[in-house]
Every structure is written in structure tokens, then in C-alpha cells.
Amino acid sequence: MRLARTFICLALMFGIAGCGGRPVGVLVPSGSADGASKVDLLVATTRKPSEDPGILFTGERARQLSLTEIVVSIPPEKNRTVGQVQWPKKLPPDPSRAFSTVSVEPIEAGPQTRAWLEGHLPRSRRVLIFVHGFNNRFEDAVYRYAQIVHDSGADVAPVIFTWPSRASIFDYNYDKESTNYSRDALEELLQRASKDPAVGEITLMAHSMGSWLTVEALRQMAIRDGRVAPKITDVILASPDLDVDVFSQQMRAMGKDRPKFTLFVSRDDRALTVSRRISGNIDRLGQIDPTVEPYRSQLENAGITVLDLTALKGGDRLNHGKFAESPEVVRLLGNRLIAGQTVTDSDVGLGERVGAVALGTAQTVGSAASVAVSTPIMIFDPRTRQTYDDQLRRLGQSMENTVGSAVAP
Template sequence: MNRYTIWIAALTLITAACAAPPKTGHRPPPAAEENVYMPAPAPMPAPAPKPDGVPRNGGTAKNYAVVEVFYATDRKKTESSTPAEVFGKERGPVTYGTCQVSIPRDHRIGELEAPSIWRLEFRENPEKHVVLLQVVPQDKDGYFADVASRVRTSTGKKLLLFVHGYNVTFADAARRTAQMSYDLAFDGAPVFYSWPSQGDVKDYLVDETNVEWTQEDLVAFLADIATRSDAQNIYLIAHSMGNRALTRSFARLAEDRPELRQKFKEIILTAPDIDADVFRRDIAPHIAGEDHPVTLYASAADKALIASKKIHGYPRAGDAGAGLILLPGIETIDATAVDTDFLGHSYFGEATSVIADLFSLIHKDERPPRRGLQEVVTPTGRYWKIAR
């Protein structure tokens, strides 16, 4: 089988997985004895609406909450006024702003509710779905002033920065950030950085090119976040191909501005689509340390990374099994057993057990031995398993 045939087969696998019927219904809440955090925010009285009528963060509108998240993006702005189409897939200068995203009142942890033809839903409805309602551009100074203001109101002056992966639109990055922030009951500033992913399963190679191109912009943004946000505890979360940009950019920042390293409380790598050998040799030594361990979630059931391995010919850093990453300063979590969708690639935001683990890490500053994970000791190192 030649490389082109492997490429087509891998894309077919991903396409088939992405086209699979969505999960129906909601997951039942886990039993109390499982000690899984299940935040259920009580309805809050709506503060004064903004001039456009959209409630501020935490406010309510009918049967949904509105979560405000901050964005930075080097996608080119379009001419569209439709929130989901304000930013396209072309490269552009870095711009800043906020997004308002709806979270249905009957939202369940791990669900990124969206219209489904299987339920005869053909339009987004904020009362049923996680919807990008509004995009509000800001100038850089105003943006960081607002980010700092949000940070100062949080316990511990916290900021969470999410970098999305391959095949993700700006709108979906905003939706995922709001959902994670809501599910984690994060009280600091939720921020996402959106690089110009094409948002199309067939454009993997274009995304690979753009995730490399974006690194210079991301280095500068990480420096600004560290110096202009007033955050004392910054949590970095990357998914899939987004790990390439985040890890390389952070390594650059740590080398150029070592005094900023202490601002970054956690680096969390989920399903990293990075060559495993490259990660071991070129990346891990520059981002990990005994005083600042990196958390890496991996899975042997991740079909997207299985496809990536077929395309590239080598294991990925997010693979579990025989090639699991075991390195000093890296706390590796095997999430193979978690309940997730058919593709098994977005468990970081979908599986209640993973979200509960992230909650313990972010809110309680607990390392794996205290998070109820199963320790596995091997001749080459130890790792932890997360239950279903």
C-alpha cells in the first residue's frame, strides 16, 4: 500500500467517524460514591444587559446561560456579520475580542449540544444548543484591561487558555471554550487562541502548515498573557494538533523569558498529535520540570491519532499502549477506558471522568496520586489510568 493510498484510507476513517450519529440523550449523573464533581450552577439573576441586549457573563436569558469568553486569533476577518462566520480560514493579523456563548439550562457535563438531523433539528437554538451568539472585537489595550479585570475577580487570579486542534472553526473553538469553562466551574478568565484551521476534514495538510505558521504569533500572545493579564495562575490546555503550536511556542517563551515560567501553573496536553519521538527529544526537555510537571492525556482508542500515525508512519505523543510517553516531568494519564464519542478524540471535553480529573487538577492543585487514579509502574516509568 503506497503513501497516497494510506492517506486516503486515513481520511476515510476520520470522515466516517465524524459522520457517525451523535450520542442520544444525556449521560446519567455518576453515583455519589464515585466522587465525580458535577457542577450544577444555580440560576443567577441577570445583571444589566449590554447595549446590544446580550446579558453579561453568568446572566440568564430564557432557558440558557450566557458565558463570555475572550479570544485572540490570527484568522482573517470576513465581511460577514453572522457570528459563526466573522472569522474564516485564511491567515490574518492577530486580533482580539470577546464571544458570548449560550449554555442550555438542561446542559449536561461533557455535552457540546448542537443541532442534529437525527433529532430533526435544523437550526441552532440557544435553549437547546451551545451557540456562538455574538463576537465583539476589541483593541489590544482594551482587551487586556478587560482580561485583567476578570482575572482580578477570581480566586487565585486565574486564567485558562485553550488552543484548539485540527478541523476546528473559530465558532467551534469558542463553543468548546465556553463549555469547558462552564463544566469546570472556572471563575477566572476563559481565553482561547484560534489559529487558521480550515475546519474541514480533508484539509489536514493545510492545517499542518498553518499550525506551524501561527507559532510566532502564539509566542507573542503567551508573553502578553503573562505580562498584561494580572494572572498569577495560568492554565494552558491544548488539543490534538494545537499541541504542536502550544508546546513549541511555550518552549520558545521559556527560553527567551524564563522569568515568566512561574506564571504558568499547569500545561495540559490532550491527545497531542505530535511525533512521539520528536516530543521526547525536542519538546519535553524544554517544557517539563520536576517543579512544573506537564500533564499529558493519551488514549489507545483515539481513532484520529490512529489515522495520523498511518499518515505520518510514526506513533503520536497522544497514543497509549506500548509507545506511551513516560518521561521525567511528564505526568501521563491513560484515558483509553473513558466513555466518549465514536472518534474517541475529544475526551478532554466530553468524558465526565476526564473533566472531573481536570477539575481536581485546576481547582485543588492535586497531583495524580491524590486524584483517585490507578497507578501503573513499569520498568521504564510510571503512569496513571483514568476510569470510565
């Protein structure tokens, strides 16, 4: 009974935050508009093809991987909000005010795929592969990723791996099994990209349940080959719907030569609250507090960077999509994280920098601690925390000296 009530509550929340009666079949090519931007995606999927050209792929499972090039048009900046997908209110869409599909072209693995990569790789030769989360239709995943690529300004060749989701809140278990079903295909995609001589480095980014699929594919690769492919340098997990105990085992299986991991967490993520309740009441990785034990020590020992978005206002009532909907976070993704670089004070500003180091030292520096209280993004980075600790101590001492001078007789 309790489980049923949980699903009903989540269904109501998803209904509020979800599609809201938007039209289905948006993938029929309908052109672009003056001032609009175009994002060219390589889409790999284990979904079963649909006979409807506006849907392309269903939520059912296919026996083999399919590849498609899809070009998405994004309306001019004056008609949209960064972090949001402007879904058309009717079909055909108005490309000046809504996302639209410019072209859809099936391609074959091999020469056609290599040609697409060579035509879209930037000077850095970096590929960004995105894996979506629970409750996503094919078009949901494609348009959301196009938005992330566009708004982040990431200098990458954008590839998305989309797995069979029935896009129903009541099909959580089906979706979870679909991620397991898709492990081999994702590993195959990663192997192909890693072995392509044109590709320099690969960043993997996954959201929600897609994090399980991503880490499982990397674990499987490490077991098969003795390590994760060296070209896969960075892994970003946003709101990961992952059992913390299982994640620990997965990381151990990858060995020491694993990619650099960055987590986006938020303790007010309502979707992960429900996931925890239906998964044995074990903490979900996307909801941990990185400042408390045992997580603090475990993260430090593993060298995992965490961006805590709890204080950041979400764009939906579930607080499950902050990584894509927040302009601040999207900017960080494009400027630093996707390129595998460390987030520093120059990227997030003084308040956020103080928030980062306050995780370990705020209680020791007096008035400096108050700066961190209103921080929207708090960063836990074991590689730079000692440097920041020293900076925070100096800042605290400076503030105390300033206050002391002001009140001295």
C-alpha cells in the same frame, strides 16, 4: 493508494462524529434564556475575518492577531448532557435547549484587554488559555471551550487561542502549517498575559494538533528568553497529536525550569491512529502506553503526569475528545488539574487510585490487582507513585489476610 484509503476512512468517521448538517452562522447574537448560564470568553485568533457576522472568522490566515469578547449562553442543566455541545437545529437557536451567542465585541490589545482580564480574573488570579485541535471551524472552537469552562466549573479567566483551520479532513497539512504560522502569535499572547501584573498564574490546555502549536510556542519562548515565563505553571495536553521523538526534543529545549505537564492519552484514539500512518508511523504522544518502556522511564524522569483514558467510554467513534466529553474527566479538570494540583484518591475514588499505582505494582500484590482491571481512569504520576505503591502493597496484604482468615479452618 493506502494513504488515500486512510483519508477516506477518516473522512467517514469524522462525518459520523461531526456536524451532521447543523446550521452555519451561529455566532449572530440571539440572546439567552431563563435558567441558562453564560460564559464570557476572550478569543484571540490568527484567522482571517469573515464578512458574515454569523461566522466572524474563516479558516484562512490573517497577518495579525485579532481579539474578540464573545459571551456564550448554555442551556439549563435539565435540557443538556454534561460534556456535550448542544448545537441548534435551526437559526435562530432556542437558548433554552441549545447553545447560543449572547454578544460579540471586538477589543483592542492594551487597555481594553487589561480591563477584560481585571474584570474576569477570580480570586486566584489564574488564567486558562485553551488551544483547539485539527478540523475546527471558529464556532466549533468557541462553543467547545465554553462547554469545557462551564462543565468543569474552573475558577479562571477563560481565554481561547484559535488558529486557522479549514475544518476539512483533507486539509491536514494546511492545518499543520497553520499551527506553525501561528507560533509567534501564541507566544505573543503568552508574553502579554505573563507580563500583566493582574495575572497570577497561567494554565495552558491544548487538544490534538493544538498541542504541537502550544509546545512549539513554549519552546520558542524558552529559547528566546532563557526559560518559559514563570507564571505559566501548568500545561495540559489532551490527545496530543505530537511525534514522541519531537516532543522529547521540545521538552529538552525548554530546560529544567519548565511548567508541569499533564497528558491525557488513549490507545483507542482512532484519529491519532490515522495521524500516525500519515506521519511516518512514529508513535503519537496521545496514544502511548505509559506503563511500558521506554515511555515509563522517560515520563518519570521528566516528571510528567499521565491520565490514561483508554478504558473510558468515549462520546464519539473516534475516541478523540474524551477529555471534554467525559463527565469524570471534566470534573477532574475543574477540581484539580486546571488549578495545578495533583490528582489524588479523594478526587478519583478508590478504584482509580488503585489503578494508578497498579501501573508499577499490580503483579506483586495478588488479589489487589483485579481491582485495577476495570479502572476507567489510570493515573501515572511519578511524584506520588511511591506513596501509592506503599498504599497498594498494604491494601493487597490486607485483602490477602482477609481472604486467608475467611478460608482458615
